[in-house]
Amino acid sequence: MNPKIAKLGYVSLQTSDMETSVNFFQEVIGLECTNKIGDSYYFRAWGDFEHHSLVLSPGETGKVTHFGLRTKRKEDVELFEQQLSAKGYEIENVPAWTTAGIGEAIRFTAPSGHRIELYYDIQRPQVEDSRKSVLKNQTYKSWAKGISPRRLDHINIHTSADAKSVYAFFVDELGFRINECIQEEDGALLAGWMSVTELVHDIALVTHKKLETTARFHHISYWLDDVGDILRAADILKESKLQFIGPGKHSISQATYLYVIDPGSGCRVELFTGGYLIFEPDWETVVWRPEERKLGNTFWGDSITGNELILPTIEA
Amino acid sequence: MNPKIAKLGYVSLQTSDMETSVNFFQEVIGLECTNKIGDSYYFRAWGDFEHHSLVLSPGETGKVTHFGLRTKRKEDVELFEQQLSAKGYEIENVPAWTTAGIGEAIRFTAPSGHRIELYYDIQRPQVEDSRKSVLKNQTYKSWAKGISPRRLDHINIHTSADAKSVYAFFVDELGFRINECIQEEDGALLAGWMSVTELVHDIALVTHKKLETTARFHHISYWLDDVGDILRAADILKESKLQFIGPGKHSISQATYLYVIDPGSGCRVELFTGGYLIFEPDWETVVWRPEERKLGNTFWGDSITGNELILPTIEA
Amino acid sequence: MNPKIAKLGYVSLQTSDMETSVNFFQEVIGLECTNKIGDSYYFRAWGDFEHHSLVLSPGETGKVTHFGLRTKRKEDVELFEQQLSAKGYEIENVPAWTTAGIGEAIRFTAPSGHRIELYYDIQRPQVEDSRKSVLKNQTYKSWAKGISPRRLDHINIHTSADAKSVYAFFVDELGFRINECIQEEDGALLAGWMSVTELVHDIALVTHKKLETTARFHHISYWLDDVGDILRAADILKESKLQFIGPGKHSISQATYLYVIDPGSGCRVELFTGGYLIFEPDWETVVWRPEERKLGNTFWGDSITGNELILPTIEA
Amino acid sequence: MNPKIAKLGYVSLQTSDMETSVNFFQEVIGLECTNKIGDSYYFRAWGDFEHHSLVLSPGETGKVTHFGLRTKRKEDVELFEQQLSAKGYEIENVPAWTTAGIGEAIRFTAPSGHRIELYYDIQRPQVEDSRKSVLKNQTYKSWAKGISPRRLDHINIHTSADAKSVYAFFVDELGFRINECIQEEDGALLAGWMSVTELVHDIALVTHKKLETTARFHHISYWLDDVGDILRAADILKESKLQFIGPGKHSISQATYLYVIDPGSGCRVELFTGGYLIFEPDWETVVWRPEERKLGNTFWGDSITGNELILPTIEA
Known part of the structure; x- marks a missing residue:
């Protein structure tokens, strides 16, 4: 097996x-x-x-x-x-x-x-009583401070390596399924939303002709339960004098989101909710053409909020 | 009196x-x-x-x-x-x-x-049983179709007439209070959010040096109860193939909003929620300088969603 | 005047x-x-x-x-x-x-x-920079900790004094308008939702035949902007090991709510959002009959969450 | 395999x-x-x-x-x-x-x-243009009418058959994993939240000593994306003169819910959102004792909204 x-x-x-x-x-x-x-x-x-x-x-x-x-x-x-x-x-x-x-x-x-x-092996650390949830199926109390997302959702990575072999590796060696993609007419993939879970993506992989370094890290995404939590996050970020992109809704994945940069590392963080799950065993990759890329990324929203906002990728 | x-x-x-x-x-x-x-x-x-x-x-x-x-x-x-x-x-x-x-x-x-x-005099029409709310303090059933706002909130009008006399008229003759404004250092008003109620504005009045016609109508705004309703409206508008601006949050009024054009008349409609009420009898006008105008209009969000979206004003 | x-x-x-x-x-x-x-x-x-x-x-x-x-x-x-x-x-x-x-x-x-x-006269204290909102029309940063309501909304008080003279006092001497009420067929008022503002009530006044002391205080109510904030409050209260009533929606006022007791004073606090505003100058009191009282109080929801929850009034 | x-x-x-x-x-x-x-x-x-x-x-x-x-x-x-x-x-x-x-x-x-x-084999019917979503990863336009849930979530079934063999069947023959359960000290299961997916449950199975018929159907559950959608559903149900239970939040699964009966069949329908997903391959069943059953079912909320509401199971 x-x-x-x-x-x-x-x-x-x-x-x-x-x-x-x-x-x-x-x-x-x-x-x-x-x-x-x-x-x-x-x-x-x-x-x-x-x-x-x-x-x-x-x-x-x-x-x-x-x-x-x-x-x-x-x-x-x-x-x-x-x-x-x-x-x-x-x-x-x-x-x-x-x-x-x-x-x-x-x-x-x-x-x-x-x-x-x-x-595979992991340790699950004890949580001290003051931070522990009263629920036995939840690790910490929620809403203790800040934006307070529920869980890690996915990552988005970029590469300038050969697209074909890169996607093949994730699919053939690691067993990812490409659930949505941006694909040229000739079959060449430009971006793939890939998962081993029922999420639309655990990893989104985007290929570029040229990048500062071959491997780049675009963002880490944390899940919140409700769209209201995303808008509350927007208020918190503005009060923290942090610039961000969004709120917006992706067409690909159908999730509502906000992007903000960790001012220390430059790493982009996405706050993310909604969207769909894939239970069908015969899911057919949803294909978006390069000219649909903008729509695929943004169903609505997406403005830059803040002055001189630069949301670059970082090395990975 | x-x-x-x-x-x-x-x-x-x-x-x-x-x-x-x-x-x-x-x-x-x-x-x-x-x-x-x-x-x-x-x-x-x-x-x-x-x-x-x-x-x-x-x-x-x-x-x-x-x-x-x-x-x-x-x-x-x-x-x-x-x-x-x-x-x-x-x-x-x-x-x-x-x-x-x-x-x-x-x-x-x-x-x-x-x-x-x-x-002053008005007629309150009977509502037929099929549309009537079960609540005796509510006119119709809510959520019957479409975006389903609760009530009219305010209007926003533009003029190229002399600013001084225009604001004086609304304040002195009609009794409006200017709750927030964009004002030059020398006291000249560029925009005023005015009300006779406890809302931040029943009428927003913006002055311009030059306009197509002296009097313009910028938008009519309808209130929804929750930010989630605004994001639901965004989905409905996209499924209706209508372009819109937002979602965003105004700094002035602190309300979350979406702007869409009636494709028939060209009239802009705002969907609007949140923000504050003014109960203080000695409210001091919140003054924003011209260089703060962008921030005043948009605390966050505000992108244009749709291709070639033009949201012009119409004649009034 | x-x-x-x-x-x-x-x-x-x-x-x-x-x-x-x-x-x-x-x-x-x-x-x-x-x-x-x-x-x-x-x-x-x-x-x-x-x-x-x-x-x-x-x-x-x-x-x-x-x-x-x-x-x-x-x-x-x-x-x-x-x-x-x-x-x-x-x-x-x-x-x-x-x-x-x-x-x-x-x-x-x-x-x-x-x-x-x-x-009438009040002092508006300076807010230190660390807590001050970046918005010039907002006092503090929102969402700094806990449930984080926006503003005081209303109070609810009870009395065993003569109903007629009590309501007359608030209406005739203080100028309150009774916007909704529970009233016997013979005109006797059992409860009145009264305001001087455009809220449905600044003060709700409930009369009883007998009480521990003539004047009782039922609750102080703080406003939140969205229903999602009320449900977030429910999570926070449970994690704080506090019992509460709700979430529910009142028919009278149409607001969504939660009731919790301050464990120090025994004072009930309501968390409150939604509902309607009254701009009409000729508002006719919405009358609920005693047999509609339960519906008036609760459109939906209202369960007691917690063991042996007693939510008494306190002396006033 | x-x-x-x-x-x-x-x-x-x-x-x-x-x-x-x-x-x-x-x-x-x-x-x-x-x-x-x-x-x-x-x-x-x-x-x-x-x-x-x-x-x-x-x-x-x-x-x-x-x-x-x-x-x-x-x-x-x-x-x-x-x-x-x-x-x-x-x-x-x-x-x-x-x-x-x-x-x-x-x-x-x-x-x-x-x-x-x-x-395994299924047919995916064509959707006519008027109902089709503009999104290529979504079947119909959302929010077309009524409560408008996103997707089927799970079912809840009851049985008076021997608990041990019943749970064994779902686990051993059909491959379900019991993610949360109510269990006696001696290991006897009273209720199991079971899934083959990453949901907490595709099927909840509750055992009873005695039932009208051996197999009962408790509810079918549909998913909505946000808690605000659940509260909107409450309004719609009240305006439809339908009685319901909730809104409430389950401890088990952490989902926010509402229960309503189809007045035609008597079948209970749950409207459901939130909660957690299980990606861990070594998930340990969360065990609730019989005395924690009430807490397990209801973290908060759960009142009956409506007169003489009876929410029975139906035959299965």
Whole structure:
């Protein structure tokens, strides 16, 4: 049986301004700090179930060092190692708990240039009573501070590597399904919304002819339950003197969103709600043509709110 | 005792395409048709209490022929007539029920060039059982179709007439209070959000150096109760293939909004919610400088959704 | 010209457990502390414009000592004094700034047994930069903590005094309009939703044959902008281990609500949104019969959430 | 490889009053009619992707005749047939398109007494332009009428059959995972929220010592995107003179809900939003004890809105 990915687990983000980034993710976005080890902070949302969905560490520049995908079964980590080694990928073995909360893992560089970690074992840290939810199926109290999203939703990554081999890797090696895409008439993919879950995307992958570095990280997206929460986020961001894009609604995924930049790392964060789930086993990729790209990205909304707003991608 | 205005009553809108306009206001916006007399349709929202808040009539061009303000007391109509006559305004006496639902009225042209009607007596039409609310303090069932706003909120009018005399007229003759404004350092007003009620504005008045006609009508605004209703409106407008601006939040008034054009008359309609009320008897006008105008108009949001969207003003 | 009331200003609440009450109003409800003088805390919501909408002071029992109404004009305070003295009411003159932020005032006991203060002059305290809104028409940043309502809305008071003279006092002496009521066939009023503003009620007054003390205080109500905010409040209250009633929707006023008790004082607090405004100058009181009382109070919802929840009134 | 269920597909509901039931599901709930064949109506929500999620047929009493589950792969239907036959289940072969839109299927009676259909092949009917969404990933325009839910979410069924064998069947034979449950100290299950998808439940199964018939159908649940939509539904139901339970929030699943009865069939319908998804491959069943049952069902809310509201189950 083929090894399988269960879900997107976490993003490891390096920032050149820890104080600003910690304040942004903790006080403005309102993530919960799970752990602080050495210089690194481990964050998750109040409804995340793993040890963390974001690791924040100091570095010279804003950069996503890698992101983690959890496998379906414990043995899948080794099976992926064998499978990827056989294909020529160089595998790094990461001893258990090197990253807090993450057991034995492997890392490798995808054809897109992104560093990916696969793991199964996790630790679920105890939550102190003052932050613990009264609900036994919820990790923390919700609405403790800031925007207060429920959970990690997805990531969006860019690459200037060869599109064909990049998409093939995610589909054939990692088992992602492309649920929606932007595709040329000749079949060439420009962007793919891919998932191993019933979400429209765990990872959106966009290809470009040329980029500053081959692998770029476009955004990490956190889920909120209601559109009203997105508009409340807009108020909070303005009161925090942060610029953002949105609110808007994507046609692709049908989700309502807001984009804001972590002023420490330069990493874009999406606040996200709504949209559809895919339960159909024979889902046919929804294809958007290049000339429909604008509509695909934006069903409505999308203005830039703020002066001289630049929302660049960062290295990944 | 000085005569007083109680509230904005209705807008009389002429359209060159009745079928399109009726469909827009009735099916898309979701107003209730109160009456149909001759070629005119009388509309109100499910929570409006007068006979109508919008009259739609056929004409050669899209144009607001006049708008109606209801006085505080019956005798105020005559008192205003005396007061305005004494100041040299030419008064037209409109016999009762010339406009369905509206008793004895006077009409005159304000210095801004807008034709204004003042009246007190109104008729409250019976609502047939199938459309009647089960609530005895609500006119129609809500959510019967389309966007389904609760009530008329305000209008926004533009003029190229002399700003000083125009604002003086609304304040001194009609008793409006300027709650927020855009004002030059030297005191010259560029825009005023004015009310006789506790709303931030019943009428917003914007002055321009030059306009196509002296008096222009910028938009009629209908109130919805929740921000979620505004985003639902965005979906409905897109499915109706109508272009719009927003969603966004004004700084001035703090309201969340959407702007859409009636494709029949070219009249802009705002869907509007939130914001603050003014109960303080000593409210000091909130002053925004010309360089803050953009921020005043838009706290966040405001993008144009649609291709080649032109949202012009129409004649008034 | 008759003196006039402009608005409900504030409630002075005594609590037997200051620490619990301060925590409740500041951290759970999320009011802003304006001032702390002696043992008293002065609170207001982020969108309140006066010095405070709630004063919290220590005392032996939970009790509303008085509530304040602001007059339309400065001279109205003295005019009310003359008018009420002439009718035999004993007037207490309260020197300016005895209550922080409140200028020269008079106090008297209404026929309902409630102690009422009338004042005009107020102080508007400076807001420190860290809490100040970026909007010049908004007092504090919104969403800083807890439920975070926008503003004081209304109060609900009960009395066992003679209904006829009690309602007559509010209408004839203070100028309130009864917008909705529960009334016997013979005209006897059981409850009245009364306002001097365009709200359906600034004060709701309910009469009972018998009460623990003649004057009781049922609840103070704070406004939130959206129904989603009410449901968010429900989550916050449950996570704070506080019991509440609702969410529900009143037929009278059409507002969506939640009731929770301050565990310090026993004072009931309503969280409130939606409903209608009254701009019509000839509003006819909406009359509900005693057998419609349940429907009038509750259009839908209203369950008690929590064990053995008792939501009593407190002395006033 | 074991055969697998992909998702809940549809419910086949018999009603003794077709006119009332059609009006309820089409005009009040706002489902779209996909097809009308013979006496049967086929309905789906605007975001459902199969041919229907509800079949409505006339009969002597309100009754769920069966519900359909779609398999992961085409061959799974036959694999299930072999597997279930081998265990002694009597299999009915249903020729393709006997039920409109449903290909070759098998039916059998589960130990719970419920009639279950398994199928893979489906037909996706064309949508006429007037009802078609402008979005290529959405079936119909949303918000066309009534409450307008997005999609089928789950069903809740009751049984008086032996709990142990009933849960074992769904877990061992059909591959459901019990995500939350109410369980006695000795391990006996009283209720299980089970899924094959990442929802907390596709099917909730509740066991009772005694019931009118062994197999009962408690409710069919449709998803809406936002809590505001649930409160809008409450208004619509009241204006339709229909009684309901809620709004409330479940602790189990964390979803906000409303329950209403189809006045034709007596079938309960839940309107449902929010809650969490389960991506973790090693999810541990959240166990609620019998004494926590009330809390598990209701985090807050839950009152009965309406007179003498009885919300019984119907035969299944």
